[in-house]
Amino acid sequence: MQRRSLVVVTNRLPFDESVAPEGAFDWQHSSGVLVSPRHAHLREAPVTWVGWSGHAGPPPELPDTRGLRVRAVPLSEEEIRYHYEGYANATLWPLYHDAVEHPTHHRRWWEAYQRVNRRFAARTAEVAAPGAVVWIQDYHLQLVPALLRELRPDLTVGFFLHIPFPPPELFMRLPRRAEILHGLLGADLVGFQRERSARNFRLAIADACGIEAGQGPVRVDGRQVRTGVFPVSVDTPAVAALAEAPEVRARAAQIREDLGRPRTVLLSVDRMDYTKGIEHRLKAYRELVADDVLTAPDTVFVQVTVPSRERVDHYERLRERVEREVGRINGEYGRVGAARVHYLSRPLDRVEVAALYRAADVLLVTPLRDGMNLVAKEFVAARTDGGGALLLSEFAGAAAELCDAYLVNPHDTAGMKRTLLAAVGADAAENRRRMAAMRAQVTGHDLHAWAELFLEALVPPAADLAAPRGAPLLATS
Numbered sequence: 001m002q003r004r005s006l007v008v009v010t011n012r013l014p015f016d017e018s019v020a021p022e023g024a025f026d027w028q029h030s031s032g033v034l035v036s037p038r039h040a041h042l043r044e045a046p047v048t049w050v051g052w053s054g055h056a057g058p059p060p061e062l063p064d065t066r067g068l069r070v071r072a073v074p075l076s077e078e079e080i081r082y083h084y085e086g087y088a089n090a091t092l093w094p095l096y097h098d099a100v101e102h103p104t105h106h107r108r109w110w111e112a113y114q115r116v117n118r119r120f121a122a123r124t125a126e127v128a129a130p131g132a133v134v135w136i137q138d139y140h141l142q143l144v145p146a147l148l149r150e151l152r153p154d155l156t157v158g159f160f161l162h163i164p165f166p167p168p169e170l171f172m173r174l175p176r177r178a179e180i181l182h183g184l185l186g187a188d189l190v191g192f193q194r195e196r197s198a199r200n201f202r203l204a205i206a207d208a209c210g211i212e213a214g215q216g217p218v219r220v221d222g223r224q225v226r227t228g229v230f231p232v233s234v235d236t237p238a239v240a241a242l243a244e245a246p247e248v249r250a251r252a253a254q255i256r257e258d259l260g261r262p263r264t265v266l267l268s269v270d271r272m273d274y275t276k277g278i279e280h281r282l283k284a285y286r287e288l289v290a291d292d293v294l295t296a297p298d299t300v301f302v303q304v305t306v307p308s309r310e311r312v313d314h315y316e317r318l319r320e321r322v323e324r325e326v327g328r329i330n331g332e333y334g335r336v337g338a339a340r341v342h343y344l345s346r347p348l349d350r351v352e353v354a355a356l357y358r359a360a361d362v363l364l365v366t367p368l369r370d371g372m373n374l375v376a377k378e379f380v381a382a383r384t385d386g387g388g389a390l391l392l393s394e395f396a397g398a399a400a401e402l403c404d405a406y407l408v409n410p411h412d413t414a415g416m417k418r419t420l421l422a423a424v425g426a427d428a429a430e431n432r433r434r435m436a437a438m439r440a441q442v443t444g445h446d447l448h449a450w451a452e453l454f455l456e457a458l459v460p461p462a463a464d465l466a467a468p469r470g471a472p473l474l475a476t477s
C-alpha cells in the first residue's frame, strides 16, 4: 500500500529567522522559552511544513533538509497587523480565553483573516501529494480546513486547537461565528485539549449553524466530522536529558549561589500575556512579603517573561503594569543587594531555562485561562531529581492531568497565598511524592504520544500513514 505523506500547517514556522544559513538549519525555538512548540523531530517519510516566517515580505526559500520540506507563506505588513495582531490576537485570542481582555472587532481584520486563510489553503493544496494527510494547527487558521477541502477533496484533513474553545455564550458574540464553524467543519477530525472545549464546540455548532451535534460525529453535507480530545504535552525525554546535562546542573547550582543561597527559590516563566495571571501572582507574593511571612533573604522570586505580541495594545499595557508592580515590590521591600523579585524580560536560551527549573523550589503557574500550559509540564519533565513543587492554576488545561500539583484559583488571593505557603512549608517527602506522580504522567503522555494519538485517530494505522512516532512535533504554550 502507498505511504501517505504528511503536511503540517501552522501560522508560524517552527524556527527563528536567524537559523537558516546555507541550509544548515537547526530547530531552534522561536520564542526562546524552552517549552515552545516548534520543535521538530523528524521521521523518515518526507514531511512538509507550511507556515509564515514571522516577518513581512517575500517568503524565505528554505532548503529541504533531513526529510523536511518547509514551504513559507508570505504575509504583508498590513496582513501582520490585521490578520495576526488584529483578528487572531486581538479578536479571537481574548474571546477564546474567557474574554479576560475585551475582544476587539473590525471588519477589515476579518477580511484579512479570510485572505490569509485562503493563501494558506492554496499553498497547502499546491504542495500536498495526492491523498496526503494534512494537520492544521490553531486559531489563526480556522477557515483553512473547509477552504482546503474545496480545493483538494482527496486530502485527509485534521485540525487541532491549542487554545480553549470558549463556551457558546462567549463564542456567539463573534460577528462571523458561523463562518468560523463552517471552516472548522471542513476537517475530518477536530481535536481539542480538553473535553469541555469539544463540548463547547458542539454546542456552538447547534446554536450558530443549527446543526445537531450530539456525542458522536457531526454530519455535514453528507460527511462525518469527528471531534476528539488530545491533551498536548512536552518532549519529556529531550527535556529530561537536557536537565541532566552537566552544564545545566552546574548552572542551576550557580544560580542559587548568585541569588544569595536562599532557602526557597520561587520561579515563574511565562510569555508576557494577560492570560497568564502574572499580576495576580505578583499581588499574592507582594502581600506575603508585606505580611513578613516570606522574608528576605530566605525567599527570592525569579520572574521570567518573554516579550510577546508587543504591538498589540493589551500586551503593551500589560507589560507596563507588570513592570510597575515589580518595581513597587522591589522598591518597597527590597534592599541593596537583595531584590525581592528578580525580573528578566527577554527570551532565555534552553540551558538557562532548564537550569532555572532545576534551581527552583516552587514553580508558580497561575493562568486565568490556558489551553494547556506546557511550562508546567516542562518543569515536571526537567525535575529528574524528583525535587520541586508545582503551584498550578485550576484554569490551565494541565490541571486536569497534573492533579498532584498544588492547585489554586488565581482570582482568590488569600487562597493562593495559603497554598503557596503550604507548598513552601511542605515536608520534602510530600513534595517528592507529588512530583513522582506528576512525572509518571508526563512520562506516559509526552509529545510523541500526543502526535501519535492524533494521527492515529485521523488516519487509523490500517490506512498506512507512515509510522507516526517521530512525526514532526509541535506544541504551544
Ligand code: G6P
Binding pocket: 012, 031, 138, 139, 162, 163, 308, 309, 476, 477
Ligand atoms: C500560543 C498559541 C500558538 C502561538 C504561541 C506563541 O501558544 O497557541 O499558536 O504560536 O502562543 O505566540 P505567537 O503569537 O508568538 O506565535
